[in-house]
Amino acid sequence: MKNLFSLxxxxxxxxxxxxxxxxxxxxxxxxxxxxxxxxxxxVTQNLNAAPRANAVPxxxxxxxEKVMPVVVHxxxxxxxxxxxKRKQKERSNNPFGDFFGDSPLFGPDQKKGIGSGVIISADGxxxxxxxxxxxxxxxxxxxxxxxxxxxxxxxxYPQADLAVIKIDANDLPVLDYADSDQAKVGQWVLAVGNPxxxxxxxxxxxxxxxxxSINIIGNQDRRAIESFIQTDAAVNPGNSGGALVDAxxxxxxxxxxxxxxxxxxxGYSFAxxxxxxxxxxxxxxxxxxxxxxxxxxDIQELDNELAMDxxxxxxxxxxxxxxxxxxxxxxxxxxPKDVIIKVDRKxxxxxxxxxxLIGRATVGxxxxxxxxxxxxxxxxxxxxxxx
Numbered sequence: 001m002k003n004l005f006s007l008x009x010x011x012x013x014x015x016x017x018x019x020x021x022x023x024x025x026x027x028x029x030x031x032x033x034x035x036x037x038x039x040x041x042x043v044t045q046n047l048n049a050a051p052r053a054n055a056v057p058x059x060x061x062x063x064x065e066k067v068m069p070v071v072v073h074x075x076x077x078x079x080x081x082x083x084x085k086r087k088q089k090e091r092s093n094n095p096f097g098d099f100f101g102d103s104p105l106f107g108p109d110q111k112k113g114i115g116s117g118v119i120i121s122a123d124g125x126x127x128x129x130x131x132x133x134x135x136x137x138x139x140x141x142x143x144x145x146x147x148x149x150x151x152x153x154x155x156x157y158p159q160a161d162l163a164v165i166k167i168d169a170n171d172l173p174v175l176d177y178a179d180s181d182q183a184k185v186g187q188w189v190l191a192v193g194n195p196x197x198x199x200x201x202x203x204x205x206x207x208x209x210x211x212x213s214i215n216i217i218g219n220q221d222r223r224a225i226e227s228f229i230q231t232d233a234a235v236n237p238g239n240s241g242g243a244l245v246d247a248x249x250x251x252x253x254x255x256x257x258x259x260x261x262x263x264x265x266x267g268y269s270f271a272x273x274x275x276x277x278x279x280x281x282x283x284x285x286x287x288x289x290x291x292x293x294x295x296x297x298d299i300q301e302l303d304n305e306l307a308m309d310x311x312x313x314x315x316x317x318x319x320x321x322x323x324x325x326x327x328x329x330x331x332x333x334x335x336p337k338d339v340i341i342k343v344d345r346k347x348x349x350x351x352x353x354x355x356x357l358i359g360r361a362t363v364g365x366x367x368x369x370x371x372x373x374x375x376x377x378x379x380x381x382x383x384x385x386x387x
Contacts, residue, residue, distance in 0.1 A: 296327015
């Protein structure tokens with residue numbers, strides 16, 4: 001009996017100790033770890049909170065509403081007269097043309113194409129890509145509200161793949177312009193256009209790189225200006241000439257090309273910066289053609305090996321290889337092997353950057369080149385001449 005009684009007493013004491021320990025652990029847990037429900041409430045509050053003024057908006061509907069009415073659908077085509085002239089030229093270069101030419105019953109096949117454009121003035125000037133319109137002499141522009149207009153070609157600059165057309169209309173919507181120099185890699189952007197016959201399509205992505213050259217303009221024409229904004233916003237055939245805008249709906253560039261082996265979007269697209277587009281389009285509207293200024297130099301990008309050969313302690317810049325006789329740079333005193341590091345105090349690290357900055361300058365304008373000459377930094381004023 002004594003042994004039984006001792007076992008009962010020991011059991012009671014053990015149970016009390018266990019209950020006390022559980023109570024202590026529960027209290028400690030409540031004091032050190034939040035429960036699931038309050039955490040869920042915090043997340044919900046953060047998602048529903050009004051965004052800060054400098055926060056990136058993940059709802060792009062406001063920007064899209066601004067941009068869609070400004071982006072137009074362009075249908076370009078050959079007239080019968082132009083198609084006949086083209087075919088005659090093709091036959092003259094083909095010894096079998098007389099035997100296998102077009103049937104006079106049906107006439108020649110007429111080229112047609114579609115693309116996008118951006119309204120840049122309330123009175124009907126529209127910027128697009130040169131490759132959208134270069135083969136055509138007839139153009140139809142359809143606005144966001146389905147109004148359709150015949151358009152005329154104002155002018156082109158193939159070396160930057162830009163063109164301006166005009167419709168007879170007034171009070172058209174336009175966009176504010178962003179400063180493409182200030183755009184940053186990683187920044188949100190929207191691409192707006194008419195891909196694959198899908199009108200008014202909006203896609204989103206980020207800026208992947210700036211100052212890209214992909215050697216697509218003019219079969220690698222040395223006069224080409226390629227300093228593209230690279231993005232991962234989806235762009236497809238039909239988007240050419242459409243708008244690239246920032247998250248506030250300001251025009252940042254003109255969508256131009258995609259990097260693809262299939263002809264369809266494969267992850268990267270390219271746009272002409274708005275700062276360059278503005279200079280070229282304004283010249284075309286004012287003069288009928290782009291009034292381009294040239295430095296008159298042959299150049300090469302600096303790399304580590306070339307820097308060692310030159311005996312300088314920098315690895316980024318543009319090396320002057322040779323100068324054109326009587327050109328702007330030679331007249332100003334620029335020398336071979338000078339390394340251009342700045343234009344008007346803006347750093348220059350690549351050939352596309354230099355081409356864009358000079359392309360945006362005006363004939364007769366004086367710019368300041370900062371060069372590294374044998375390790376010594378010099379500033380050289382250069383008055384730009386026409387090419």
